[in-house]
Amino acid sequence: xxxxxxxxxxxxxxxxxxxxxxxxxxxxxxxxxxxxxxxxxxxxxxxxxxxxxxxxxxxxxxxxxxxxxxxxxxxxxxxxxxxxxx
Numbered sequence: 001x002x003x004x005x006x007x008x009x010x011x012x013x014x015x016x017x018x019x020x021x022x023x024x025x026x027x028x029x030x031x032x033x034x035x036x037x038x039x040x041x042x043x044x045x046x047x048x049x050x051x052x053x054x055x056x057x058x059x060x061x062x063x064x065x066x067x068x069x070x071x072x073x074x075x076x077x078x079x080x081x082x083x084x085x086x
Contacts, residue, residue, distance in 0.1 A: 002062045003080035004069065007041075009062040011055070021046055 001010040014024055022044075029040045049055045066078040075081070 001082040002065050009065060
């Protein structure tokens with residue numbers, strides 16, 4: 001997850017057999033809006049990763065987001081990158 005000043009990017013694996021992706025993301029956004037007072041934009045963007053190459057490409061794109069926004073010189077400097085291999 002890369003947390004930016006006005007949005008976030010996340011790579012995640014979801015079990016969507018019982019609920020749709022939009023229901024899972026919507027529930028998460030409602031919970032954080034209620035508990036943390038976050039005002040979210042109405043929609044979200046979803047992209048399904050279909051290969052290891054695509055995963056590396058998307059991960060690199062996410063990590064470079066703060067650099068492209070001129071918030072740091074290189075991605076390693078950005079303190080709001082959260083990685084979990086669970």
